[in-house]
Amino acid sequence: MAVDTSTRKSAAVAPAPGRPAKRRSSVALKIFMAVTGFLLVAFLYVHMIGNLKIFFGEESFDHYAHWLRSVGTPVLPEAWFLYIQRGVLTVAVVGHIAAAVILARRARLARPVKYVHRQKVQGSYAARTMRWGGVIILLFVIYHILDLTTLNLNPHGVTGEVYRNVAEDFAPSRWYVTLFYTLSIVAVGFHLRHGLWSAVRTLGLQSPRGEFYARATALVLSVVLVVGYLSVPFAVLVGLVD
Incomplete structure (x- = not known):
């Protein structure tokens, strides 16, 4: 009795019914990560520019902080x-974070069997950097809020005296705070460098020339961000801001 092997073969390789939907969902999650990432990067740059006003003196910096609380008034109540x-x-x-966790879990489930020999290629290195960098950044954000927003951990901790809060926070005797801040900002730089390039690819960039410029732009933006943020604590550390 003859058996239709072509039918059996096509049935064996037929994709699972839910796979196209999951693939579309993963693409949507990557786009969502790219959009939220760009939003967070924009905030980081605006926040960095505001931080640099500390070099104009205590009065100017405190006035800037007060102005932020009045943005939108009288349409919006203060703050x-x-x-x-x-x-x-x-x-x-x-x-x-949620999108990153879901995508990482799906990628892990897609290859349930570990490779016998697995080369540490650039992709795996970048993935590890993004994961650990993300954890460090999350811990830093929590500390930063408790330190310079709610002032629970700030040694000065006086509402409205933003310049003095920053100066006391990064005082030479609190070098460990500056060290943690430095490691966290460097982690932000690595995260940003890979994240920007990945986001651009997710949104459709495919050409080798375009990828080169995307990588170069991501590197420059990351370096500028790291230098801009670290200039404040190190200025306090060496006495340029006191």
Whole structure:
């Protein structure tokens, strides 16, 4: 009795019914990560530029901090702009992390059998950097909020005296805070460098020339961000800001 092997073969390789939907879902998650990542990067740059006003002196820096609380008035009550901003950023951060966890889990389940010989290629190195960097950044954000937003961990901790809070926070005797801040910002730089390039690829960039410029731009933006943020604690450390 003859057996239709072509039918059996096609049935064996037929994709699972839910696989296309999961693939579309993964693409949507990657796009969501890219969009939220760009939003967070934009905030980081605006925040960095604001931090650099500390070099204009105590009065200018404290006035800038007070101005932030008045943005949107009288349409919005005082400080509502900051609360709205924090709410949006919180949603973006939580969503970004959740999407990353889901995608990482799907990637792990897609290859349940480990390779016998696995080369440590650039992709795996970048993935490990992103995972550990993300954990460090999350811990830093929590500490940073408790330190310079709610002031629970700040040695000065006086509302409205932002310049003095920063100066006391990074005082030479608190070198360990500066060290933790430095490691965290460097982690942000690595995360940003790979994240920006990955986001651009997710949004459709495929040409080798375009990838080269994307990598170069991501590197430059990351270096600028790291230098901009670290200039403040090191200025306090060496006495340029006191």
